[in-house]
Amino acid sequence: MFQPSPWRADFPAIAALQRQHQTYLDSAATTQKPQHLLDALSHYYTQGAANVHRAQHLPGALATQAFEASREKVAAWLNAADAQQIVFTHGATSALNLLAYGLEWRLEAGDEIAVSALEHHANLLPWQQLAQRRGLRLVILPLDANGHIDLEAALQLIGPRTRVLAVSQLSNVLGTWQPLQPLLDHARAQGALSVVDGAQGVVHGRHDVQQLGCDFYVFSSHKLYGPDGLGVLYGRREALGLLRHWQFGGEMVQLAGYQQSSFRAAPLGFEAGTPPIASVIGLGASLDYLASLDATSVVEHEAALHRHLLRGLNDREGVRILGVPQLALASFVVEGVHNADLAHLLTEQGIAVRAGHHCAMPLVNSLGLDGAIRVSLALYNDSHDLERFFSALDQALELLR
Amino acid sequence: MSLPDAAREALDVFEQAAGWEQRARLLMQWGERLPPLDATQQCEANRVHGCESQVWLVAEQTDGRWHFKAASDARLLRGLLALLLVRADGLTGSQLQQLDLPAWFTALGLGRQLSPSRSNGLNAVLRRMAQLTDGA
Structure with missing residues (x-):
């Protein structure tokens, strides 16, 4: 079921990015800005x-x-x-x-x-x-x-x-x-x-x-x-x-x-x-x-998207999520696939996610990894963004495996 | 521009590649052609820093010509390394200095791999190559 974001139109850059075939899922790095700003x-x-x-x-x-x-x-x-x-x-x-x-x-x-x-x-x-x-x-x-x-x-x-x-x-x-x-x-x-x-x-x-x-x-x-x-x-x-x-x-x-x-x-x-x-x-x-936003709706929207994200990642074979994320984001690696290769192919498909050590090198290393892919959400994301990400992920994994 | 045979071959196939998927497949195929690097050469001294993945680059000069070996744990980057080596291998120091590598990757349809925000390491590899062969 499509989950729209009622606030998406308040962020003009989201539409601009979409015209450039970019799906922005890197809001934990920085967010897009509301028209009001x-x-x-x-x-x-x-x-x-x-x-x-x-x-x-x-x-x-x-x-x-x-x-x-x-x-x-x-x-x-x-x-x-x-x-x-x-x-x-x-x-x-x-x-x-x-x-x-x-x-x-x-x-x-x-x-x-x-x-x-x-x-x-x-x-x-x-x-x-x-x-x-x-x-x-x-x-x-x-x-x-x-x-x-x-x-x-x-x-x-x-x-x-x-x-x-x-x-x-x-x-x-x-x-x-x-x-x-x-x-x-x-x-x-x-x-x-x-x-x-x-x-x-x-x-x-x-x-x-x-x-x-x-x-x-x-x-x-x-x-x-x-x-x-x-x-x-x-x-x-x-x-x-x-x-x-x-x-x-x-x-x-x-x-x-x-x-x-x-x-x-x-x-x-x-x-x-x-x-x-x-x-x-x-x-x-x-x-x-x-x-000015209804805080409860924002929290519920983000929580629903996050559940969707975790469900989709868990449904895919070989995906290992780092820790047990509670909201906002999930970092993951895929067994047998180098995260740099995955990041490369997601980028090719217009998926803007973060790859690497996320400025937390000691943490990532202590998990026995040298990097991971992070998908992060904001209130302007909708379920189509996640669907585009999942289909790009499937395409990438098909090529790489 | 006179190209080495392998570089000519790369240019032919990459120019004809339609879309990102085919380019990715080609990159992986070319990556598999990269001659392996001895375990002893995959050492800290040969590491290229500034990449999200591990990359090693070795440069040796014989009879005035430069020969390179490279390896990476990331497959697509291995492909990029292979494409770099087919273009740069066997050149003299002055030929290397004149070589426009960004133009080479752009001709292959891979120019975006060199954008400054990319952390895939190709930029770092090019810098390292220039450093290793500088003044020779």
Whole structure:
């Protein structure tokens, strides 16, 4: 039975891609954008761009107003208590690096940082490099067979020496929700700061950072139907106060002298230089659009597509799905078939999926693989997209086997 | 452009290939013609990095002419390697420098395999080949 997406027409690029015979199933990498966002970008650039927080002139005031309104919208989206707890960065990667540098002064040799075995490189490498700089121990929380952090083991490994716990909310390879609540509660009890990489998780459902009780929550705009070049860092007020400044320049400074300077508190103190103004305004528009949708219908639509995806993959002989994906995506390999060959032939047929290690090389290697194909879904996908993928997969496998 | 015989043959069959399926079949057939690489030559020193699949490339010069051997664990890439070698093998250093390999793959209808976003490794192989034969 055909399952249409009621929101497909809101995303003009989907029709454009279809005209180029492309089926887009790589939304976990980046999403297509709603018309609402395109209109907001066009409005900002055609009505008068200006820098924010600097000028007293009217265009500057309007830009600053729109920019700060987006901060409010992001805060509301995450249910942060105060918009001042939202820091705009140049991406999720940048936000995580900010944390690794901003917290460095608190850590000394022998301290521990805990990350999970499934982290994206963006939530692994900043901590790994910090550990190397300061002589810290990087503790890797193991996974169970389904692709969840092994809670029992993790609670043992997170102890009094753990200063930071940094974990993903939803795996970009396995499509599994991680047991955040018990991990975060335990980390807090041990006196560790907690960092949640919400890059994938934020795209599916609404998450309440106050309820989660994490110290920091990070996501990237472009995966949440927003513009690229923009990341968001939420911080608990006390946690933000622990961060040392890390990038220096325009507008983050309070008083600057030739030899000494003093710096602003968050958020502006961590937004050195001209921020991605249009992207911030655009993200606000994307959030307005998303907020206008019936959240339950979106969740049900995505869940139904995901069931369809898993059913179709399981129906095919030799297909091995990585972990037990719960939503949004599935990564798989096919017995006796090199994933590069499969990716090649899917590309030939206009199927846009991701192949390779998905920026989680240690995870993929630990599964005994050097790569996998990932199909990822968004609210604009429909069941025809999946049918086209399955028929391309069958064609490819027929050629390769 | 005077082509080696095997390259001429490749050009003839690929030019006539209708559609992606036939090109894929041909690539796999040509991949099977790739002479095997000794296990000892499939070593780290001969690895081409920057590919999603494992690729090895060996270059040797005898009497001023370059000879190559290559291997990969991915079948379609083996085909691309075979097509590369039939064009480049036996050339002198200066002939190699003048050789327009992207044009060669475009002539075969495989130009898209060289687009910068492709991680199949053909680009990396070409860079590696240039590096190995540079200045010779």
